[in-house]
Amino acid sequence: MVTLRRRTLKVLTLLVLFAFLTSFLLSYSHTVATTAWLPRQLVLELSDSFRRLVAFPRRPCTCARCVGQRRVSAWFDQRFNQSMQPLLTAQNAFLYEDTYPWWLRLQGEKQPQDLNATFRELFEVVPGGVDPLLEKKAVGCRRCAVVGNSGNLRASWYGPHIDSHDFVLRMNKAPTAGFEADVGSKTTHHFVYPESFRELADNVSMVLVPFKTLDLQWVVSATTTGTISHTYIPVPAKIKVKKEQILVYHPAFIKYVFDSWLQGHGRYPSTGILSVIFSLHVCDEVDLYGFGADSRGNWHHYWENNPSAGAFRKTGVHDGDFESNVTSALASIHKVRIFKGR
Structure with a gap:
């Protein structure tokens, strides 16, 4: 320094x-x-x-291409707000008047609990600061791989290339065991919500994406008493994730993604696009794997045996086509690279 x-x-x-x-x-x-x-x-x-x-604007990183470089694209500059904080901390645990009712409507909360009380309970259990690994203290080159769950990863042989990144971000129930050659074995941050949770390795940070107040309460319960075992479907009553490795996606950042990047398309963003925009704020260079359809136009998960599946493309909640357009636009201005696999 x-x-x-x-x-x-x-x-x-x-x-x-x-x-x-x-x-x-x-x-x-x-x-x-x-x-x-x-x-x-x-x-x-x-x-x-x-x-x-x-x-001339100073380069924000030492990579060959820097995500945060301004004046490259007016489209990007209009959407990218560097001041937005992706993670909820004890210091920024509040929601503005326009954000709170929007967030409550995501899953139809009609009688919400006291959110401030929930925040207090949350940060009595999990750390209230930002993951030190995610903090950018000096100019450097942080290379990140965001790994989606598309079937186009099959037979891609991307595994070693994915694992070569500083950070590897995965989401929901994505397994790596048995698929290492195509999807890699390294994970630094895994994005989940209660209904999509899977047990993680000891060295992996869990990033909770809260779509409702009960999701925050579930984290408290799952790491202490285990009293919450059902939301709209059964969820794990207890989880083995270390408390110091639990991070929480900021609800205000979800709205920022919805407003600025999705322009109001869909009911709310998917975990996939939330992970992508998150990476734009914490990484210097971003590579995307496992997004979109396979070469035959099928939308399915790489671990599924039914390649004609595609229900998650048209869920009525997320607009998969518009989200795909956003990632394609980012690639066209060299803010991300997309590896399309097979």
């Missing part, structure tokens, strides 16, 4: 000296009739180059 500050100070000092020298030479060239060693035109060109250098 000290080295970075010293380097920044040196760069600023050189820029100030350069500006002073340019100004001086411009004035000098006005008063001297002939200057053999530095013509006035050269000074003007140097000054113009300096102005362009100052105006």
Whole structure:
């Protein structure tokens, strides 16, 4: 950190000296009739180059392509809000007046519990801060793989390439055992809600995506008393995830994805698109695997034996086609790469 500050100070000092020298030479060239060693035109060109250098946006990372780079696409800049916080913490555990009723409507909560009380109970059980792994403290290159569950991963042999990333994000019931050659074996963060939960390895962080107040209460129960075993379907009463490895997706971030990125299409975003937009905010370079249909146009999960399945494409809740258009648009402006498999 000290080295970075010293380097920044040196760069600023050189820029100030350069500006002073340019100004001086411009004035000098006005008063001297002939200057053999530095013509006035050269000074003007140097000054113009300096102005362009100052105006050019600083690269936010050292990757070949940086997700956070602005002024690449007006479409992206209109949607991407760097100030939005993806994770719920003890410090930002509140919902604005327009967000709370919208979130309650996602699954038809008519008599919600005291949300502030639920937040207090939640952060008495799980850490109230941000995952230190997700915090970006210096300019670098954090490469992330977001692995969807599409059947196009079958026979893709993407496994080693997926595992080479710094972070590997998976979602819902996605298994890796038995599918390592195609989907990899590494997972750093796994996105779930109570109804899609699966047990995770000890070194994997669980990211709860709460679509209702009961989801937050379930986390408390599943790590303590085990009293909640049913939402609209049976859910695990107890889970083995370490409390310090439980993170919570911010409900306000869900609305941000819905408003800014989906433009109100569908009832609310899928876990897949929520994971993608999450990655734009915590990663420098993003690769997508296992999204969309297979080469025959079928929508199914890679672990299923019924490749003609596709009910989750038209759930009446998520707009799979529009979400696919968003990821395609991100790829077209080189914010993500999409590996389409087979």
